[in-house]
Amino acid sequence: LPYGIVGADLKEVTRRVPLDEPPPLPENAKLKSIGKPVSRLDGIEKVTGRARYTFDIQLPGMLWGARVVSSQPHARIKSIDTSAAERYPGVRAIHVLERVLATAKLRDANAEKGNRYPTIRYAGQPIAAVAADSPRAAEAAVKLIKVEYEPLPHVTELEEAMKENAPRVFPGPTEQPATAGGGGAPPGLPQKGNVRGPDTKPRGVGPRGDVAKGLRESDVVIEAEFRTQVQTHVPMEPHGLVADWRDDGLTLYASTQYVGSVREEAAEHFDLPKSKVRVISDFTGGGFGAKYGIGNYGLLAIHLSRKARLPVRMVLDRREEHVSGGNRPNSIQRLKLGAKRDGSLVALQLQAYGSGGVAGGAGVGFCHATLYSCPNVQVEQFDVFTNAGPCAAFRAPGQVQGIFGLEQAIDELAEKIGMDPLALRGKIDVSGTDDCVARAQERKVGAERFGWNKRRPAGSDKGPIKRGVGFAQSQWLYLVHRHTACEVRVTGDGSVEAFSATQDIGTGTRTILAQVVAEEFGLRPEEIGSYVGDTRYPTGPASGGSRVTSSLTPAARNAAYRCARDLAARLAPILQANADDIVFADSKVMVKGKASSAMPFREAVKKARFQEISHRAERRDDYDGYMMQTDEMSISKHGIGGVQFAEVSVDTETGIVKVERLVAVHDCGRPINPKLTESQIYGGVIQGVSYALYEERHLDPGSGQQLNANVDQYKIVGSREVPNIEVILLEQLGAQSSTDARGVAEPANVATAAAVANAFYNATGKRIRTLPMTPANVL
Numbered sequence: 053l054p055y056g057i058v059g060a061d062l063k064e065v066t067r068r069v070p071l072d073e074p075p076p077l078p079e080n081a082k083l084k085s086i087g088k089p090v091s092r093l094d095g096i097e098k099v100t101g102r103a104r105y106t107f108d109i110q111l112p113g114m115l116w117g118a119r120v121v122s123s124q125p126h127a128r129i130k131s132i133d134t135s136a137a138e139r140y141p142g143v144r145a146i147h148v149l150e151r152v153l154a155t156a157k158l159r160d161a162n163a164e165k166g167n168r169y170p171t172i173r174y175a176g177q178p179i180a181a182v183a184a185d186s187p188r189a190a191e192a193a194v195k196l197i198k199v200e201y202e203p204l205p206h207v208t209e210l211e212e213a214m215k216e217n218a219p220r221v222f223p224g225p226t227e228q229p230a231t232a233g234g235g236g237a238p239p240g241l242p243q244k245g246n247v248r249g250p251d252t253k254p255r256g257v258g259p260r261g262d263v264a265k266g267l268r269e270s271d272v273v274i275e276a277e278f279r280t281q282v283q284t285h286v287p288m289e290p291h292g293l294v295a296d297w298r299d300d301g302l303t304l305y306a307s308t309q310y311v312g313s314v315r316e317e318a319a320e321h322f323d324l325p326k327s328k329v330r331v332i333s334d335f336t337g338g339g340f341g342a343k344y345g346i347g348n349y350g351l352l353a354i355h356l357s358r359k360a361r362l363p364v365r366m367v368l369d370r371r372e373e374h375v376s377g378g379n380r381p382n383s384i385q386r387l388k389l390g391a392k393r394d395g396s397l398v399a400l401q402l403q404a405y406g407s408g409g410v411a412g413g414a415g416v417g418f419c420h421a422t423l424y425s426c427p428n429v430q431v432e433q434f435d436v437f438t439n440a441g442p443c444a445a446f447r448a449p450g451q452v453q454g455i456f457g458l459e460q461a462i463d464e465l466a467e468k469i470g471m472d473p474l475a476l477r478g479k480i481d482v483s484g485t486d487d488c489v490a491r492a493q494e495r496k497v498g499a500e501r502f503g504w505n506k507r508r509p510a511g512s513d514k515g516p517i518k519r520g521v522g523f524a525q526s527q528w529l530y531l532v533h534r535h536t537a538c539e540v541r542v543t544g545d546g547s548v549e550a551f552s553a554t555q556d557i558g559t560g561t562r563t564i565l566a567q568v569v570a571e572e573f574g575l576r577p578e579e580i581g582s583y584v585g586d587t588r589y590p591t592g593p594a595s596g597g598s599r600v601t602s603s604l605t606p607a608a609r610n611a612a613y614r615c616a617r618d619l620a621a622r623l624a625p626i627l628q629a630n631a632d633d634i635v636f637a638d639s640k641v642m643v644k645g646k647a648s649s650a651m652p653f654r655e656a657v658k659k660a661r662f663q664e665i666s667h668r669a670e671r672r673d674d675y676d677g678y679m680m681q682t683d684e685m686s687i688s689k690h691g692i693g694g695v696q697f698a699e700v701s702v703d704t705e706t707g708i709v710k711v712e713r714l715v716a717v718h719d720c721g722r723p724i725n726p727k728l729t730e731s732q733i734y735g736g737v738i739q740g741v742s743y744a745l746y747e748e749r750h751l752d753p754g755s756g757q758q759l760n761a762n763v764d765q766y767k768i769v770g771s772r773e774v775p776n777i778e779v780i781l782l783e784q785l786g787a788q789s790s791t792d793a794r795g796v797a798e799p800a801n802v803a804t805a806a807a808v809a810n811a812f813y814n815a816t817g818k819r820i821r822t823l824p825m826t827p828a829n830v831l
């Protein structure tokens with residue numbers, strides 16, 4: 053198998069194949085397009101700068117937008133004077149936010165009855181925006197807008213905000229919504245001071261058994277507190293939107309993870325039918341959970357465009373991106389783990405506090421209740437409001453924080469009872485599931501590749517440089533977008549095109565779409581017109597929850613399969629054969645078993661003399677193994693996940709920690725494109741190393757301002773700090789759809805910090821319970 057792919061041995065194959073769906077695919081080795089490490093079809097466009105990101109959009113007459121943001125962390129606005137800005141040359145429109153910031157659905161917690169302006173609750177909160185002929189004029193006008201504040205007491209630090217006499221971020225119980233995919237506490241939980249909760253059923257997974265009793269009956273109890281930092285989203289392309297308001301409809305160009313939700317929110321907010329709103333996203337320069345909705349920058353752009361009757365571009369600058377673009381909440385996790393001498397878990401208790409700033413959704417506990425087999429589980433999650441920028445979903449929200457604690461505690465337990473950490477996981481994995489089978493194989497393959505048996509006792513090196521190895525595993529949801537459609541079209545000249553209203557956030561969506569369609573027609577992926585990023589196409593999946601490949605590819609294959617069958621019927625008379633005997637291969641059409649009948653694909657289609665064949669198909673949603681379904685997604689009772697092995701070196705004199713090597717073994721269903729699948733895992737690991745070692749938002753408690761709100765000060769991993777990463781894919785065929793594809797992006801980011809922390813312990817003999825592993829936290 054290519055690219056370090058190993059095969060899985062699935063316990064359960066539950067899929068039934070309906071009549072209008074194609075038969076199961078054979079293994080990738082027998083396929084020509086699916087399963088091949090095809091380079092991105094739009095790679096040349098990207099590296100030459102021809103790819104048109106939202107950032108690059110230029111429309112005739114387009115105005116430049118800029119926002120006025122609060123200098124205060126907590127204040128009432130007494131007055132806003134825009135008169136000087138209005139007179140500034142080149143200014144075409146000004147919009148001041150009065151009360152409502154978000155859409156009706158996402159109720160604006162800043163809106164308070166009787167106040168003309170929303171209360172300011174963090175430094176950097178948008179107040180107003182300007183559209184002008186040039187970026188310079190817009191920025192100058194922003195500076196001329198005078199805002200008079202009445203300052204209120206503020207609190208920016210998590211632990212400070214938890215104190216009884218802390219300034220209140222919200223005066224009363226708030227229904228601040230949890231962020232998209234954030235897994236946070238649902239609204240309506242009791243609030244005391246700034247603390248909301250506890251949520252005892254994170255993501256719907258409730259408590260079980262009796263934890264106190266379980267802890268009493270345990271032979272070994274591990275008790276520890278873990279702390280994680282705020283990580284800001286640092287996509288290459290910041291949040292941005294270009295709005296073009298016309299009498300006959302609204303066109304939006306958006307850097308987004310879902311064109312569908314941008315359209316929905318714009319329609320709702322401006323009371324337009326969806327048919328009058330078109331969202332286009334040719335390319336999105338990265339999105340890790342914070343680019344779902346329209347955002348206040350987007351709403352402001354639309355307001356300004358409506359006022360100026362011209363297109364308006366509103367793209368956040370780096371500072372705004374760090375401050376208000378979303379972040380991964382920090383956490384304080386108090387964890388208790390009880391076990392028997394043989395390693396079996398008896399009790400698991402987690403109390404987690406986290407702050408998503410002015411937004412809810414700081415949860416960290418989800419994974420604890422489902423990852424391992426344990427009869428007594430209690431998770432309590434608390435959201436703590438602070439005067440800081442809002443959190444957003446962030447690549448496996450909650451799990452990255454939670455696994456950092458849990459997987460270290462499991463390692464501590466292994467050490468206490470004298471068991472190999474891998475063997476212990478084998479014992480406590482939830483048995484009898486595909487996940488358990490996958491994890492076992494992943495550990496076996498990874499341990500061999502990594503050389504786990506060469507592991508030495510903790511703190512073996514004298515120093516100052518100490519080396520060690522560590523392990524952690526992850527589990528994420530295998531979810532699919534419920535209503536996913538794709539249209540495939542064969543035109544009389546032999547063109548084949550595919551359309552779906554999903555988007556490419558950098559993952560290679562167009563390429564895998566082309567690969568799946570190409571397979572049914574025996575064409576090469578580059579011969580397929582592959583179109584995404586426009587709400588005029590049939591509804592496609594959101595790029596979140598690692599769901600695009602698992603949702604889009606079955607819909608695409610179903611549509612392509614039907615087109616190919618219709619095409620075969622048209623070609624049968626030309627080739628003087630039965631439609632069932634027509635074969636598409638190597639960009640040719642032929643009769644099965646008769647190589648002499650081969651005719652180039654295009655030539656054959658032209659001979660059939662038709663205008664167009666097209667089919668629109670959906671991903672089937674009648675699989676019976678779902679754990680849960682919402683309006684938007686179906687979640688399988690099986691997960692996706694993987695294991696990671698890390699080797700680190702710790703300089704005990706300088707406190708510099710380096711990740712030297714990392715082996716990641718992840719399950720992926722069928723890798724539609726192993727190169728892109730691997731790239732997702734590289735990305736997840738790199739982002740995980742960055743989180744483990746470097747990233748941290750620093751707020752000045754006095755002013756509430758972020759001190760490191762740019763990429764020159766907010767340290768992310770650089771290329772020289774990226775470890776040698778080896779990726780092994782665990783292929784699982786016969787899964788839940790006509791392509792067997794599953795997502796990989798999020799689980800790849802979950803285990804890294806924990807694996808690095810366990811390696812840190814093995815190197816030094818000391819536990820690192822606080823992230824990031826900077827010299828200040830290490831020494």
Ligand code: MOS
Nearest residue numbers: 340341447596597
């Ligand atoms: Mo992801 S945090 O589901 O975009």
